[in-house]
Amino acid sequence: MNSDIFSNPQRFADMDAWREEALQLHAAAPVHRIEQPGFRPFWAVIGLDELLEVERQNELFTNEPLPTLASDEALQLQQEANRPQIKTLIHMDDPEHQKYRLLTNDWFKPSSLRSMGHRLEELSDRALATMEQAGGSIDFNKEVAVPYPLDVILAVLGLPEQDYPRMLKFTQELFGATDEDLQPEGYDPAAQAEMIAGFFQYFAELTADRRAHPTGDLATCIANGEIDGAAMPDLETMGYYTIVATAGHDTTSAAMSEGMRLLAAHPEQRELLRRQPDLIPNAVEEMIRFASPVRHFMRTARADTEIAGQPIAKDDWLLLSYPAANVDPRIFEDPLRFDVTRENANRQVAFGYGVHFCLGAHLARLEMQSLFRRLLPRLESVELAGEVTTATASFVSGVKTLPLRYELAAG
Ligand code: HEM
Known part of the structure; x- marks a missing residue:
């Protein structure tokens, strides 16, 4: 079976159809050879256990040379632009990766993040105030789910709130390169390189400042x-x-919006959570399982091997499909059902696994738990009030607009 659900950004606009197709692929095999025009062939790893097997063997399956899917054309344009590419943790392999990760690893540990608790409560209060002011109808994504995690990042890095618009533009342009609302002129690698250069300048000034005046923030680190x-x-x-x-x-924005979308679509689950708030951490796992906003990462095989009996040749490219693994019917019973009491919801793999396991996983969970703990007791009713749209991007994407109608209980 072949499919364009991994490589075609448009397919991510309809995640119900996307998941249905993923289930058909699961019925056939946990690993598929994908050949799509304009792309180098790759193996899509969709089985959850098989995905973990690849992630666990990080010397056999490396992130270098290219950790995200790119079309032949995009690769060609990038080469022609001939500018230095960004090099981040996800572009590195051990031992280099380990050295870089250790620099900030402690910073993201639960014990260090305890000091963020107060800021998260403030931001959850602010989200509730925004909903109170909006008076019963809101685009939850734009007004709550986008600002909240961005304010958290500013706090983590120790940047002032007035840098918010600049940071918003940066993240949305970098990830939304194939979405026509987020990038109306279409994907332009030269424009993207220019945008990145602007940020290098901004971060270079930040570096100079934190070297001269160190504080306790992550930017200083x-x-x-x-x-x-x-x-x-x-x-x-x-x-x-x-x-x-x-x-x-x-x-995190995508996971928050997906969580709220699910609560609006499933009033009985929302009521259950209101009655039993101790279920919120499990509900957040279930929300993240559905959201799976990181749609893939790539790995390259360094030797001939096999996965699930499927021979993989040296230099073959493998796509780890987090959203597909998160509906693996061998792991999750009735995987398309949203169930805040699901016993193994925390087996979701939206944060990846192994040496590259998401550094911010604990922070993202805390943010979502704090938000829903604050909102749910006040949320008397909520329903969808228009079309929910999803960004068309094959790397990171999620809900783009979430129009809601709601009633809040008196505070
Ligand atoms: C729901 C929210 C989030 C999801 C679903 C998510 C997902 C992921 C995934 C799938 C990876 C790659 C893991 C792998 O290759 O096995 C990753 C890596 C990473 N994430 Fe997250 N992430 C989220 C939030 C965050 C937050 C809040 C931060 C930081 C403030 C963050 C920082 C990072 C970093 C630095 C890496 C690279 C780690 C490495 O390569 O060693 N993420 N994330």
């Missing part, structure tokens, strides 16, 4: 980071800011 006893090289320093700024934003 990155600016003063050393690798093998020497200052981190410029390209890698910029890559570090870039990945924190971008990886933690659109992903």
Whole structure:
């Protein structure tokens, strides 16, 4: 069976149809050879156990040379533009990757993030106030789910709130390159390289400032980071800011909006959560399982091997499909059912696995738990009030507009 659900950005606009097709693929095999015009052939790894098997063997399956899917044309244009590419944690393999990851690993640990708790409560209060002011109808994505995680990233990096518009543009342009609303002129690698250059400038100034005036924020940690006893090289320093700024934003926004969409579509699940708020952490896992906003990462096989009995040749490209693995019917019973009591919801793999496991997973969970803990007791009713749209991008995408009608109980 062949399919364009992995490579065609338009297919991500309708996730119900996308998941149905993923289920058909699951019925056939956990690993598929995909040959689509304009793309180098690759193996789509959709079985959850098989995906973990690939992630676990990070020396056999590497992130280099290309950790995300790119069409032949995009690769050609990038080569012609001939500018330095961003180098971030996800472009690296061990031992280099480990050295870079260690610089900030502790910063994202639950014990370190405890100090963020107060800020998250403030932002959850702000989200509720926004909904109160909107008076019963809102685009939840635009007004709540986009600002909240971006405010968190600014707090994490130690940047002022007035830098919000600049950071918003950066994350949306970087990930929404194939979405016509987010990138009306179409994908233009030269324009993208220019946008990235602007950010390099911004982050270079930040680095100079935090070297001269260190504080306790993550920007200080990155600016003063050393690798093998020497200052981190410029390209890698910029890559570090870039990945924190971008990886933690659109992903979490998409998961928040998907969570709210599911609650609006399933009033009985919402009522259950209102009666039993201790289910919220499990509900958040279930929301993230559905959202799976990181649509894929790529790996390259370094030797002849096999996955699920399927021979894989040295240099073959493999696509890890997180949204497909998260509806693997061998793991999740009735996988298209939203069930906040699902016993194994925390087996979802939306954050990946192994050495590249999402650095911000704990933070993202805390954000969503805080938001829904604050909103749910006040949310008397909520329903969809128009068309829900989803960004058309094959790397990171999710809900783009979420019009809601709702009633809030008196506070
Ligand atoms: C629901 C929200 C999020 C999802 C679904 C998500 C998903 C992912 C995935 C799938 C990976 C790659 C894992 C792998 O290759 O096995 C990843 C890596 C990463 N994420 Fe997240 N992420 C989210 C939120 C965040 C946040 C809030 C931050 C930081 C503030 C963050 C920072 C990172 C970083 C730095 C990496 C690279 C780690 C490495 O390569 O070592 N993410 N994320």
